[in-house]
Amino acid sequence: MALVTYKGASSSSFIHQPKKFDVFLSFRGEDTRLGFVSHLYNALCQRGINTFIDNNLQRGEEISVGLLKVIESSEISIIVFSENYASSKWCLDELIKIVECKKKDQLVLPVFYNIDPSEIRNQKGKFGEALSKHEEKLKDYKVQSWREALFEVANISGWHYQHSCSEFEFIQGIVKEISNFKLNRTPLFVARYPVGINYRVKTILSDIESNDGHIIGIYGPGGIGKTTIAKAIFNRICNHFDGFCYLENLRERSETNAGVIELQEILLFEILKDTNLKVDNKSRGINMIKERLSFMRILLVLDDADKWIQIENLLGRCNWFASGSKIIITTRDRHLLATLRKCCSTYEVKGLDQDEALELLSMHAFQSNKPKEDYLELANSVIKYAKGLPLALVIMGADLNGRTKPQWRSAIDKYKRIPNEEVQKILEISYKGLDEIEKDIFLDIACFFKGFFKEYVMDMLNACDLHPIYGIQKLFDKCLITVDRYDRLLMHDLLQQMGRDIIRQESPQMPGERSRLWCYEDVHKVITQNTNSVIIQHNSQNVADDTELLAPLLSQNGSHTDSDAGDPSSSSSP
Known part of the structure; x- marks a missing residue:
């Protein structure tokens, strides 16, 4: 039996508590407890499947509240139907609760133990007799609800055991299917210390619940936590869908046709679990995705997309999938999401606040949610440098773990002069995706114009034929710059x-050989040594060989800003 279920639209909340048990076993004790169910329970536990079995032999007339909560907190319910199952009001009440949980996306799997499924569906034989006896003593609506629950579950594809079968092999088959299901539902690793994640996840989930749109776009600069948030959301809601798939590193894996085809095959397999599906070319793959998945409610995460074609190769049109499907896209490019505006809601990931940053750094540097008291000032220096970027806090926290205070001070001084290679590598991805003119604009802003009014910078760049109207918008779309409420160009300090x-x-050792100089000392050295450097590549015609005239531009090492100029959260569209 393949564990592929097709659920109807669910109204259940995405914001729910984690499941306590993998499997809940419902059974008639006098029929199967000492034999089949005991063997099944032991086999499941030996495979590492957290299974609940009710060992209370003295059952009362009504099912306990505690047992109802156990059913709710189980991911799967296995119902072992035996000939006397329907004679127990307790079992039938369990069944009612299980059917209720099935509507909230619990997986329900019946085992027909020495009984024909049709006997339960048609409520004949022992099942019919038991229900008739209940009707003599109980109200009609109660028995009718039991009848409806029995009919619904008996129509689910399950396992049919007969005495001619090998019980051992039969049980091993069940355990294998449950193991495969559990493996497929194994949560993605989110983060060692997911500081600040829950609040952001709940914010997005609230939007998902209140919005009928298929697509949720999560954008922000590199290292800000987009992927971490997407993984946490995926883990939280994947069980609410017919199928789900998380495709990571879309940008890198889509660079070749072979990579695109591989992504298409992974998507089809993860949803359908059909190992025989092969994709010959990406055009056929798009059609296969439409034909095979369009009737299903799916959850799909496309992580790190930076071009529309990458999305089109997997989605086709955003309305291809069944109502209730959700597509989550993470990207550094907000403009990419603008092309999906009719069916897409967007969420910008902001940096961590002071308290969150201190906790995240402390967890990695001290394995505690706060720093050692005599390290607090040093920790705050690192936080000030990182400006809320989780990636930087994680990397630097791990690097500083176990270091002495003099080593902390030395490392902080080094960070300010030489960027951390791991952080630099992640941040450079967006820069490398720019064309040459856009790179020039980015470098000019980084070296000279951070904190300057946009109109002034546009005039300067326009005089150099750099097409700044388009270029600055492109940098904004790529989350490389922001514009504050005063219309000043801002940039994260690490960028x-x-x-x-x-x-x-x-030219690491020869400032005069560099294309741009912003440090007053370097400029003065180059001028006084009479080298041939182009001091400001695009603006040299406006800069005299006079240090007094250069001083205003080079003040504060080229950063003409207020104290909030490095805050990436105070942004508006250019």
Whole structure:
């Protein structure tokens, strides 16, 4: 039996508590407890499947509240139908609760133990007799609800055991199916210390519940936590869908036709569990996705997309999937989501606040939610440098773990001069996706114009034929710059440091050989040594060989900003 279920639209909340048990066993004790059910329970537990079995032999007339909660907190219910199952009001009340949970996306699997499923569906034989006896003593509506529940579950594809079968092999077949299901539902690893994640996840889930749109776009700069949030959402809601799939690193894996075909095959397999499906070419793969998945409610995460074609190769049109499907896209490019505006709601990931940043750094540096008291000032220096970027806090926290205070001070001084390679590598991805003119604009802003009014910068760049109207918008779309309420161009400090380091690497030891100089000392040195450097690549015609005239531009090492200029959260569209 393949564990593929097709659920109707569910009204259940995505914001729910984690499941306590993998499997709940419902059975008639006098028929199967000491034999089949005991063997099944032991086999499930030996496979590492957390299974609940009710060992209370003295059952009362009514099912306990505690047992109802156990059913609710189980991911799967296995109902072992035996000939005397329907004679127990307790079992039938369990069944009512299980059917109720099935409507909230619990997986329900029947085992027909020495009884024909048709006897339960048609309520004949022992089942019919038991229900008739109940009708003599109980109200009609109660028995009718039992009849409806029996009919519904008996129509679910399950396992049929007969005495001619090998009980051992039969049980092993059940355990294998449950194991495969559990493996497929194994949560994605989110983060070692998911600080600040729950609040952001709940915010997005609230939007998902109140919005009928298929697509949810999560955007922000590299290292801000988009992937972490998407994984947490995926884990939280995947069980609410007929099928689900998480496709990571879409940008890298879509660079070749073979990579696209591989992604299409993974999507089809993860949803349908059919190992025989093969995709010959990406055009056929798009059609296969439409034909095979269009009737299903699916959850699909496309992580790190940066071009529309990457999405089109997997989605086709955003309305291809059944009502209730959800597609989550993470990207560094907000403009990519604008092309989906009719069926897409968007969420911008902001940096961590002071308290969250301190906790995240402390967890990685001290394995505690707060720093050692005598390290607090040093920790705050790291937080000030990271400016709420989780990636930087995680990497630096791990790097500083177990270090002495002098080593912390030395490392912080180094961070300010030389960017951390791991952080730099992630941040550079967006920069490398720009064309040459856009790269020039980014580097000019990083070196000279952070904190300057946009109109002034546009005039400067326009005079150099850099097409700044389009270029600055492109940088904004790529989350490389922001614009504050005063219409000033802002940039995260680590992005600015990355840009300046790109220039330094042009000639690490010889400032005069670099394309841009912003540090007053470097400019003064180059001028007084009479080298032939182009001091400001695009603006040299506006800069005299006079240090007094250069001083205003080079003040504060090229950053003409207020104290909030490095805050990436104070942004508006350019």
